[in-house]
Amino acid sequence: MPDAKDGPKPETYRESERKFRIHGLFALPDLAGAGPVSGVEERGTYDLTAVYHDTGDLRLAREGITLRRREGGSDAGWHLKLPVGGLGSGVRDELRLPLEAGEVGDVPQELRELVTAITRTAPLVAVATLQTKRVSRVLLTADGRELAELTDDDVSVVDGDRVVVKFHELELEDLEARPGELDESVERLLAAGAVPGEFASKAVRALGPMASAPSDIPRLPAVGPKDSAAVLVRAFIAEQARKLRENDLGVRRDAEDAVHQVRVAARRLRSGLKVFRPLLDREWADGLRAELKWLAGEFSAARDREVLRERLDESVKHLPHDVEPLAARSLIDRHLGKEADDGRERALAALRSDRYVALHDALVDAVNAPRLTKSAEKACADVLPPLVAKAWKRLDRDVKGLQLDGPDEEWHEARKAAKQVRYACEAVAPALGKPAKRLAKQVERVTEHLGEHMDASVAAHTLQGFAAGSHVGGRTGFALGLLYCEERAAMDLARHEFLDLWPEVADPKHRRWLRPT
CATH class of the missing domain: 1.40.20.10 (CHAD domain)
Structure with missing residues (x-):
C-alpha cells in the first residue's frame, strides 16, 4: 500500500451534537431566555450536496463511521466522521481534507488508509447523494458567547434527477456551551414537537436498514456457564x-x-x-x-x-x-x-x-x-x-x-x-x-x-x-x-x-x- 504520509494531513475537529426529527409543520420555538440563551442569530441559508462513500455492504456505516464529499457551506470538502466514546455518545471526530483532494468516487488515500482495517479489500464507492437546504442559526449569550449552532436541514436523497426520499431534521451542535447550558433549549424543542433521534447520520437514514445492521465483527450478548x-x-x-x-x-x-x-x-x-x-x-x-x-x-x-x-x-x-x-x-x-x-x-x-x-x-x-x-x-x-x-x-x-x-x-x-x-x-x-x-x-x-x-x-x-x-x-x-x-x-x-x-x-x-x- 502506498505511503499516505506524503499527502496532506487531515485537519481534525471534535463535534458534539444532538439530532431531532421534525415534521413539515414544525415551528421553531423562541429559544431566547432558555437558560443562558439571550438571542438566536441567523447565519445564512446554504445549499449543500454531499456524496457519501462506503463499501458495497456498508461496512463504515455499520461501524457508525461516515465518509462524504460535500460541496457548499463553510466547510466544503472531504469529511471522515469517527465516533468517540461509543455510537450513542453524540461525539465524533471529523477529519477534513479540501475538495481538491479527490473527485467523487476517488476517496483521498489519507482518509481511505485510516479505515483499512474495516474496509479491507472492499473498494470505497459512492453510495448515496444528499441535497440539503440548510438554515443555520447560532444561540448566543448576552455577552456574545456562541453556545451552539442550530441547523434546520431539509434533506433530499437523490438518484440522478429523481428524489428518492425526503426528511427534515434539526442538529444542535455544541460550540462554547458548558455542561447543562443547552438543557432548557432542548426541552423547548421537544415541547414544540421535535423528536429526539438516535445518533444516526444522514447517510444512515438515507441508506436504510442495511446501514444499521450489526458490524461484521458484532458486539455479542453475554455468555453464561450453561452456554456452549x-x-x-x-x-x-x-x-x-x-x-x-x-x-x-x-x-x-x-x-x-x-x-x-x-x-x-x-x-x-x-x-x-x-x-x-x-x-x-x-x-x-x-x-x-x-x-x-x-x-x-x-x-x-x-x-x-x-x-x-x-x-x-x-x-x-x-x-x-x-x-x-x-x-x-x-x-x-x-x-x-x-x-x-x-x-x-x-x-x-x-x-x-x-x-x-x-x-x-x-x-x-x-x-x-x-x-x-x-x-x-x-x-x-x-x-x-x-x-x-x-x-x-x-x-x-x-x-x-x-x-x-x-x-x-x-x-x-x-x-x-x-x-x-x-x-x-x-x-x-x-x-x-x-x-x-x-x-x-x-x-x-x-x-x-x-x-x-x-x-x-x-x-x-x-x-x-x-x-x-x-x-x-x-x-x-x-x-x-x-x-x-x-x-x-x-x-x-x-x-x-x-x-x-x-x-x-x-x-x-x-x-x-x-x-x-
Whole structure:
C-alpha cells in the first residue's frame, strides 16, 4: 500500500451534537431566555450536496463511521466522521481534507488508509447523494458567547434527477456551551414537537436498514456457564478483534498508547487461541496464531523502545551531577529516539501491508464462522476450567524451576506463562464469573513483578551495549555503568518480591473451581 504520509494531513475537529426529527409543520420555538440563551442569530441559508462513500455492504456505516464529499457551506470538502466514546455518545471526530483532494468516487488515500482495517479489500464507492437546504442559526449569550449552532436541514436523497426520499431534521451542535447550558433549549424543542433521534447520520437514514445492521465483527450478548464453549470462544475472538480494529485507527492517528494496545490485543488473541486449542481446528488456529505473532513482532520495536526510553529518562534524573548525566541522556535519547522512530515506521509498514489486511479478513471469518471441534459444543462450566488448569500447570512448573541467581531467560519464560494464565482467566471470566476474575487478579500481582524484571533486564542489556560502543568517553561510560547497576538491582528486587508473593498467589483456595486436565 502506498505511503499516505506524503499527502496532506487531515485537519481534525471534535463535534458534539444532538439530532431531532421534525415534521413539515414544525415551528421553531423562541429559544431566547432558555437558560443562558439571550438571542438566536441567523447565519445564512446554504445549499449543500454531499456524496457519501462506503463499501458495497456498508461496512463504515455499520461501524457508525461516515465518509462524504460535500460541496457548499463553510466547510466544503472531504469529511471522515469517527465516533468517540461509543455510537450513542453524540461525539465524533471529523477529519477534513479540501475538495481538491479527490473527485467523487476517488476517496483521498489519507482518509481511505485510516479505515483499512474495516474496509479491507472492499473498494470505497459512492453510495448515496444528499441535497440539503440548510438554515443555520447560532444561540448566543448576552455577552456574545456562541453556545451552539442550530441547523434546520431539509434533506433530499437523490438518484440522478429523481428524489428518492425526503426528511427534515434539526442538529444542535455544541460550540462554547458548558455542561447543562443547552438543557432548557432542548426541552423547548421537544415541547414544540421535535423528536429526539438516535445518533444516526444522514447517510444512515438515507441508506436504510442495511446501514444499521450489526458490524461484521458484532458486539455479542453475554455468555453464561450453561452456554456452549463455542459461544464463549466466538465472543472472545470478537472482543479482541474489535480492540485490534479500534486501536489500528489509533496507531494511524498517532494516538497515545495505541501501539501498545494493538500489541496487547494481538497477544491476547494469540494466547486465547492456544488456551482454547482443544476446542479449535488445530491447523486453522495455529495459522491465525502465526499471523498474530507476526503482527505483535512488527509492533515490538516501537513499543519496547518507547517503554525503555521513558524508563531510562527517569533513571538519569537520579544520577549525581558530577558524573555527566547530560552526556548519558544525550547518548540514550540519540540511540533510542532513532530506534523508536524506526520501530514506528516498521509498525506503520505492517499496517499498510497486504498481509495485515488478510489478517483482518481472517479475523472477521473467525468471528462469524470459527472452526470448532465437537468439544466446543459442551457447556462452558464443563469445558473451560480444565483449559485454565493446564495453563496453570505450566506456570507452576516454570516457577518451581526459578533460582534467584538463575538466567534471565528462565524468568522471562515464567512471565510468559503467568500472562497466559491471566489472559486465560480473563477470557473465560464472562462465562465463569468471579472465581476466574479472582484468579486473574492474583496472577496479575506476580506479572507486575515479572514485568518489572523484564523491563530492567532489557534496560541493563541495552546500557551494556551503549557502554561498549565506540566514542563513549570515560565519564559517560561511568554514568552508563551506574545506570546498569541500578537496573541489575531492580531485577534482583523483582525476583525477591516475586518469590515472596508466590506462595500466596499459589494458594489452592484460588483454584478450587479448576478441574484437573
